[in-house]
Amino acid sequence: MPGLLKRLLIGRAMRSEELHETLLPKRLALPIFASDPLSSVAYATQEILLVLTLGGLSYLHFTPWIAAAVVTLMTVVVLSYRQVVYAYPSGGGSYEVVSTNLGPSAGLVVAASLLVDYVMTVTVSVASGVDNIISALPALAEYRVLMAVGFVAILTAMNLRGVRESGRAFAAPTYLFIGGVLIMVITGLIRYVVGAAPVAESAAYGIVPRPGDAHLMGLALVMLVLRSFSSGCTALTGVEAISNGVPAFRKPKSTNAATTLAAMGLIAIVMFVGVTALALISKVHLTDDPCRLTGLGQSCTSYTQRTVIAQVAAAVFGGEHSVGFYFVQAATALVLILAANTAFNGFPMLASILSRDRYLPHQLHNRGDRLAFSNGILALALFSAALLWGYKANVTSLIHLYILGVFTSFTLSQLGMVRHWNGELRTERDPALRRRHHSARAINTVGGFVTGLVLVIVLATKFTQGAWLAVLAATVLWVMMRGIHRHYDTTSAELAVEDPAAELTSPPRVLAVVLVSTLHKPTMRALAYARAAHPNHLEALTVSVDHDETAALRERWDEYGVDVPLKVVDSPYREVTRPVLEYVRAIRRESPRDIVAVFIPEYVVGHWWENLLHNQSALWLKSRLLFTPGVMVTSVPWQLTSSARAARPVGRAPGWVRRGEPRGPGSNNSSGPRNDGPTRSSRR
């Protein structure tokens, strides 16, 4: 039944050979890799305004300056990442750049930040998508959290089924969004120019400043503007996605990727500037608390503010029942969910790379039935659903946790690139190339400096607002990953073969002990099997909890003529495990070089409830015996008829040699390794 359910939800299993990469033309690569940075246009302007209106309407005139700063930053970052694309066409992304140039610890910082940020990409994009759906259909406002978690569940199922990021279907929403927003911007600007400027539904409302945020002067004002700028920087999230995707581009890969990156930057800037301009023109008045809106009266608690993009679209296209409004809202919601989907590609992939490098559990490295990294997908889904639940899918609260990781990774990878160019310059002699390296280094230096500055600003303005949680999460991840790495290192050092010949030498003697509780068929079989293993010494052991039962056992032992000596150990405290452990350890103490083979007769039942009816001491005993050195624990199962149904039928064994044929090292029936590439260190 669970198997069937899984098949229904996930689909049939896929063979490893079905894994292949499709190379993408630029027109597909742009929407696929850039849906995250482009979609942030949907909320970046809004977050800038929300901070400024804390002080009422009087600081809104800072908006163009802040937008200009964001645009400058975007330009710097895009230029910097074009250098990364050329220098690291393998698509390792920031983690690779930083690990290679600044060392694994710095690389881990980037990895931890990115993992946290992937979670935030899902939560913020989904929450914002839900916001835009609610802007179009306000009746859904009460199902906000449910809808958000539902979208995460749908994305999870889709990705577990192995939906590939190269699917063409994924390109459409991005182009619809770009098209819709550009038409809106152009229409709006034309209306402005011809004197019929659009007017937002909230244009008439005033905003009462938050106590303490009115009439700010000096440092306090600077802080407010910087906070607003920090919020606007969300427009930059996901810019590095193209640099991770270089291998998926058609040749010349780096050039195509760099071109796409530039196009993405240009489109994002145009859209962002356009939406921001229209928000100012149409006088969108948005606040974190509807009750600070003047002119709304008592109904403020039940009033749902529409998103900036919704208000602008309604104003431009003539109201919230126009086709244009619905089109922009639908495209926005779609592209935001799609942006969340990019994290469902990125997170499991990064987790798998980290797992390959032994920083995360091996389970994250394995591909599931549908060749997706199932465990990584599930981990991402769990974390983001929990956050959406905990923060009630509120974009503004969630956004405080965002972009910290993005800028950590920006800054460190720019620094890494500077060191990379330094290295290149040390060996490069061609003057043309040297000149190019010099200019690249200059770009990355500026990039590193600017993004580092923004990182400091973001930290300073957002830390107490919630960013501390992101910092904490990344720190915990970093410490955990180092611990895991250390554990794997210690383990493999401990397990490494040192002296093959000595380790393959068999121990001098095998002393077999068959555990007996009563004399039934499973016990008889265990005795027979134990003897077939030709031990140097064989005895049976029983733990006496009840003297009557032990006497009965002895009687039957003689009656059946069992020619194996039966030892009895008393258990005054009615325990079974401890006396057996003590007995086995005593044998080991007497002859430390021999091995003790413990045979445990077990009967196998078919239903879970049947297990409740039988003593589970065998399972516990086995697990405890494994802790005793020099012991071999053998289960001799007896299958009850009820177990036959539970044993799932399996098909024909594919690669089995008939027993008549000669068997030897040469007759291996393997289909053989098909490629003999570089040997990877083998792991369990």
Added chain:
Amino acid sequence: MPGLLKRLLIGRAMRSEELHETLLPKRLALPIFASDPLSSVAYATQEILLVLTLGGLSYLHFTPWIAAAVVTLMTVVVLSYRQVVYAYPSGGGSYEVVSTNLGPSAGLVVAASLLVDYVMTVTVSVASGVDNIISALPALAEYRVLMAVGFVAILTAMNLRGVRESGRAFAAPTYLFIGGVLIMVITGLIRYVVGAAPVAESAAYGIVPRPGDAHLMGLALVMLVLRSFSSGCTALTGVEAISNGVPAFRKPKSTNAATTLAAMGLIAIVMFVGVTALALISKVHLTDDPCRLTGLGQSCTSYTQRTVIAQVAAAVFGGEHSVGFYFVQAATALVLILAANTAFNGFPMLASILSRDRYLPHQLHNRGDRLAFSNGILALALFSAALLWGYKANVTSLIHLYILGVFTSFTLSQLGMVRHWNGELRTERDPALRRRHHSARAINTVGGFVTGLVLVIVLATKFTQGAWLAVLAATVLWVMMRGIHRHYDTTSAELAVEDPAAELTSPPRVLAVVLVSTLHKPTMRALAYARAAHPNHLEALTVSVDHDETAALRERWDEYGVDVPLKVVDSPYREVTRPVLEYVRAIRRESPRDIVAVFIPEYVVGHWWENLLHNQSALWLKSRLLFTPGVMVTSVPWQLTSSARAARPVGRAPGWVRRGEPRGPGSNNSSGPRNDGPTRSSRR
């Protein structure tokens, strides 16, 4: 840590020899076995009144008649059980009587009813005890459920510690209660006779009849009276306790038990009649819903009615601040909790007997560290706590589920006794004894008829009120116990040794397969151990999920000069378990008479979180392999250094023979069975 916590709560483990029985004189046996029936005086009168007042105050004149019926019933049941005590001095109780005389299915009906009723004894007694505490300290009213569950938890802990029912401390509350109630009854009656009759606090209130329950005529009136009688029958619960406890009496056991039973009946009747009389004299007006009390006004929702015994005590001793009132309330609460404790003795004991007879899981048959039947105690505690929680510790709601089981068991055991006497009469020739048997049979016939009638009345009047749940629970239990019995029977028939010589014959050949994932020390050790077992054929098997890794393994295999052939099976779907199972089954198909010994190298880690970092496929694989016939599964553990701490140190092995001494069937180091009593069928 969990071990330490257990020691603190439960105490040190006790040796099996510490189990012994103390024989009880009558003066101790009475309070210990009779606390349950005597304590029901605390709620029996109240439940009679609560039903009658559904129709206002006009039906209260039926009370004396109902009380008389209860008293008659009590007399009949006590007389009947005196016969049981003489006929079955072994203390098997109703379950034994009915199983022996009416067959195991009927015995199981009694057992199921009694198990349900033990749970109800705990819930009703605890709920009523809490009620009486609240009557004395009304401020505690809001903690009703918490207090009730708390008392269950305390009783559980005490019983897990192995508090013996023979403890003298347990006798005191019963005598305090008897004394307190008798003094109260005598004082009250004297006050009535001298013309200063006590007046209850609720005497002034009228009661508005429940719509539909006023002016009842004919059948409806009969039903109301019968319902009231059914509720009053709670006075009879626990009467059979003495018949279960016969072996604990001093000699002559049966005579002493019968005398104690008679004394108990007499005391219970006197107390019940006295309390009922005083309740009528002092005009206690009680209702299931305080808002039907007239003269209380708006405050009815917050008004907590005191119990009948509390109102009577307050009226007799001069108010709710008198010493007499507090004394009676304290004694009542104590004896009620003590009555619950008798179920904590009875339930686990009955469960253990049922488990011995293979009707319940074996786990209920084992004594815990403190020689108490820990699993039975925990089961009882869980069920009763759940009921108290679900029914908000409301006595009147809970009482509907009660006494059904009691009367089922009464009726069936009386019928069993009739058949018992019939059997005796068939063989007995002594005229004096025949005469005694005849009169005993007459008593049991009357008893069976009367209790059977009451059972029908209880079923008819209470079924829809909640008794259906008790019937359902008992039915489910009955079906479950039969199913368990059938399962154990089938299993032991399947496992019974048929041909010892043939079953002990070793299989012709052992084909060993060592599972290999990578070549590290655990694998080397598994290979060495497998060779030490001298199999007829030895090979290593690896599942190829990743061609590169398999190639690396092969390379290393040659490099280390491992002289065991390495088979490779491909796993296109990246599974491990299925290819191994298929491989092993294919071997078995080729040579069905040989056994396949599968060796699995495992490494053992010390911390639970380390397990998360390693693939758990070995565990799953082992459990699946056990379903395959003719397979022996051997774990070859490799203890990582971190596991050393987790292996708990154990003391010196107590009964270990030095290896230098001769070993053989004669040298068993057992302390030997100390008694060679009748052989019980041995169970796993």
